[in-house]
Amino acid sequence: MNISHIEHIGIAVENMDEAIALYEKVFGLKCYAVEEVADQKVKTAFFKVGDTKIELLESTDPEGPIGKFIAKKGAGIHHIAFATNNVSQALIEVEEKGVAAIDKTPRKGAEGLNIGFLHPKSTLGVLTELCSEK
């Protein structure tokens, strides 16, 4: 697997408007995209910080993954995403190395990226996402 950089850090928020205001007014970053990912029951907002992005995640359904995360732990860092050249191949490689993948094959994430999540039980409690451009 060839990881080039941290593609993004996903942060679960309770109120997207307040979260965007914090990142824009306090940190001086510009929100360049807001996108709903129906599949994951979230609304996302993106900020660039060098080669890495901040992905804010607001739940659109209490039964969705972010809804459950917020109910259990409150707002905070939800996942870290590594950019790789080929997610399909990377998911096969991690399983060969004994790491449990939540996704056996890639699915579509925000910004049209191919993504796959690894199980936090296999990655020191950190929900880890691998992603690549199509």
Ligand code: ZN
């Ligand atoms: Zn992500």
